[in-house]
Each structure stands twice: as structure tokens, then as C-alpha cells.
Amino acid sequence: MDHERSRELYDRALSVMPGGVNSSVRATMPHPFFIERGDGGHVIDADGNRYIDWVMGYGPLLYGHEMPDPVSAAVQSHAAAGPMYGAPTEIEVEHAEFVARHVPSVESIRFVNSGTEATVSAVRLARGYTDRDKVVIMQGGYHGAQESTLVEGTPESHHPSTKGIPESFAEHTLPIPFNDPEAAKAVFAEHGDDIAAVLVEPILANTGIVMPIDGYHGTLRELCDDHGSLLIFDEVITGFRVGGLGCAQSKFGVTPDVTTFGKIIGGGFPVGAIGGRAEIVEEFTPAGDVFQSGTFSGHPVTMAAGKAYLEYAAENDVYEHVNRLGRQLREGITEICADRAPEYTVVGTDSMFKTVFTREAPDDDADCCMSGCRQDPSCSRYESCPKTGADVAAAETDRWERVFWQGMKDEGVFLTANQFECQFTSYAHTEADVERTLEAYRAVL
Numbered sequence: 001m002d003h004e005r006s007r008e009l010y011d012r013a014l015s016v017m018p019g020g021v022n023s024s025v026r027a028t029m030p031h032p033f034f035i036e037r038g039d040g041g042h043v044i045d046a047d048g049n050r051y052i053d054w055v056m057g058y059g060p061l062l063y064g065h066e067m068p069d070p071v072s073a074a075v076q077s078h079a080a081a082g083p084m085y086g087a088p089t090e091i092e093v094e095h096a097e098f099v100a101r102h103v104p105s106v107e108s109i110r111f112v113n114s115g116t117e118a119t120v121s122a123v124r125l126a127r128g129y130t131d132r133d134k135v136v137i138m139q140g141g142y143h144g145a146q147e148s149t150l151v152e153g154t155p156e157s158h159h160p161s162t163k164g165i166p167e168s169f170a171e172h173t174l175p176i177p178f179n180d181p182e183a184a185k186a187v188f189a190e191h192g193d194d195i196a197a198v199l200v201e202p203i204l205a206n207t208g209i210v211m212p213i214d215g216y217h218g219t220l221r222e223l224c225d226d227h228g229s230l231l232i233f234d235e236v237i238t239g240f241r242v243g244g245l246g247c248a249q250s251k252f253g254v255t256p257d258v259t260t261f262g263k264i265i266g267g268g269f270p271v272g273a274i275g276g277r278a279e280i281v282e283e284f285t286p287a288g289d290v291f292q293s294g295t296f297s298g299h300p301v302t303m304a305a306g307k308a309y310l311e312y313a314a315e316n317d318v319y320e321h322v323n324r325l326g327r328q329l330r331e332g333i334t335e336i337c338a339d340r341a342p343e344y345t346v347v348g349t350d351s352m353f354k355t356v357f358t359r360e361a362p363d364d365d366a367d368c369c370m371s372g373c374r375q376d377p378s379c380s381r382y383e384s385c386p387k388t389g390a391d392v393a394a395a396e397t398d399r400w401e402r403v404f405w406q407g408m409k410d411e412g413v414f415l416t417a418n419q420f421e422c423q424f425t426s427y428a429h430t431e432a433d434v435e436r437t438l439e440a441y442r443a444v445l
């Protein structure tokens, strides 16, 4: 595989862009390949190499690189008509109505321009609504590049996880381990009256893919209710992917007060959104007193793409297709791992999949979860599968980046660049893509 042109482009990029990229995860080693174009479930790079693409833009591309005809038509007509105005448009109302109709917790919604902007606004909303400052987050959870959540440590000792954030900001953020009901109860026992919100990804999806243990979200729901705190589900990645149009909250049967969206909800264009009970979301200006605003918010092209995306999913076998391919991949990889690398854990659900290079294996894996870890206590792997962000971080993360990812790339399979980010099937992928990918796993693992 020749990468001459990508190397040249990266060389130029390094002169004018920090690290040569606009988002840090893209700076793969030794240098990224530059994409020329997409083709269904594949991408073609600047040197003409073709890869099966399971990165899918890190989440938004439910249809791969193919826009279904109604999506394409909607995008083109709205781009040609403006493309934006600084005044409201009908398409914003239609998209909001669609989301409110399908997502149990959403009565009212504010569209913004990224997942990060959504979580920033959701945290401000929760603080404004409750008149409290503290926010509980999960260790290893990800809510975008924002000040209140780039915080690590424990409720007793926590600090910013990056330079550039004042210690005093981190003071109000309490990180606890995911899947640990006792830790959640303890933080509420200590700080309950000061907690504005618990902010949680229903599935840790930016740290390996860690499923919740049975009842975990129910515990968070009860603690929030008992203490007058808001439960915020960050569904930026799981929204309209896990649990279909009802999102992960419908799969787990827990209704949050506020939900943040991004990725799929914009049909491949920049987007974020904050939805929830009207009484809460209407605290946003101009209805209420929590300031929130944006030049590009509710951008007509994004709204048209997002609404057409979701409508197409409502009317076609989209979730059936992507979930079937997801299951085939997880089952196939589980079999390959049982044979070659029994210490690895296959994780994921619906259209998400990943392999975590854990370091332990059960003696007998006869009755393991065959289609991705479900945190099933009767599974023989239960003790060795990741339950928290720390468990994933303790895996062989270098193996993924330096050995496995490179090997898969050479086999023409594009996976997410590190151990932590998850991978996605799309409506454009085929069973042949699954077969070829499993052959590559067989060759490289």
C-alpha cells in the first residue's frame, strides 16, 4: 500500500495546523491517511487505497458515505435556498417535532452545533434550573472538550484532565466510577444538596464501550429524584443509534430529565441538541434565564439532513440492518478471540462494536456473552470484563494503536485509532464487508 501523497499532505498540514489535524484523535501514527472520498461503507484515500470504514466519522454516519435520496434532495434544496438566515425556519420546527415524538424524555429541544456545545449548555441549564453548582460525572466518560467535564480523580480529590482549565472550575465536578452504585450513593450522601446534575453516557462509548450493569441507571434516577438533582443522559453517540429512534433511554427503560444529542441527529453535518422536560428546557433564554445562543444553531441544511436521516430510518429497515451487521461482527470476533486471544473482550451492542485488549481470561469461556459483553453476572467472563473507564485504560492500549490498528489498515480495514473510541456499522455496509473484516481480524489478531 502506497501512502506517498498522504505523507506529503501531512507534512504540509504540520506547518499550518497543530499536530497537522483539526481533531486530536485523527493524528494516527506514523501519519494519518488523508481521505479523498467515501463510497458506501468504504473510504478511498489520497493515494487511491480503499478501506472498509468502520469509523463512520466517529459516529454520525448512519448511512455510511451514501446519502439516501431524500436526504440528498433535502440537503441540496436547503443549501441552494440560503443557506442560513439568522431567523427561524420551518425545518427546525419539523425536526424538533420529530425528535419530541420519538424520544420519551423530550418535550422541548434546543439545537446547537456540536456535542460539546450541547453538554456545555446542558450543564449550565442544570445549574441554572437547580441553583446548584456541583455536577457528578463518570470516570472515563466523555462529554466533549468542555471545562466542566474534563476533570479526573475522585469526589475527594479531583483536578482538570488537561492544561488550560483552572483548578477552581474542577472544584465543582465530582467524578465517580461507572457501574458502582455504592459510589453514586456515597457522593449523594456527602454532596446531595449541592448536586445540580448527574451527567452520564448511558453506555460509556468513548472509553472502550462499557455497558451498564443491570439496574445502574435506575439507581442514578432514584438518587437524583431523592435529592432534587437532574439526570442528564449524554446520548450524543448513542442517540438514534442504540435503541433505534427511542435512543438508549428507551432500551434501558430509564427516563432522564435532560438528554444531549449530536452526531446522527444532524445527518452528517455539525450539530448538537439539548432536549428534555419543557419545564426545564424552557429555562433557556429567551423563555427563561439561562443564557444560550448561537449564530449557526438550527442551521437549515443540518436540520434538513437530520430530519431526513431520521425519517428514512423510521420508514426503512435501517436499524434492523445495522444491528444485524453489528451482531455478526461481534459474534465473529468473539469466535476469533476464543481461538487466538481469549483474554480479549468483545464489547458493543446494536450497531456499535469494539475489542478491548484486556489482560485476563476465564479458564472456561463456554457460556460467555457471544455478541458483545452484556455485563451478565452468569457469564464466565463477568469478573474479567471491563466495568469502568479505568478497566479499559488498564488494557493493552498500545497494542491497539501501534500493532493492531496498523495491521488492520494494511489489510484495508479502517478502525478507530485507539483503544477507547468505538466503531459503527452503517446501512451502506454489506455482509461481504463483514466477512472481509473478520478475515482481517483473523490475520492480524
Ligand SMILES: *Cc1c(COP(=O)(O)O)cnc(C)c1O
Binding pocket: 113, 114, 115, 116, 117, 119, 142, 143, 144, 145, 201, 205, 206, 234, 235, 236, 237, 262, 263, 271
Ligand atoms: C462525540 C461526543 C461528544 C462531543 O461531541 P462533539 O460534536 O465532538 O463536540 C460528547 N459526548 C459524547 C457522549 C460523545 O460521544
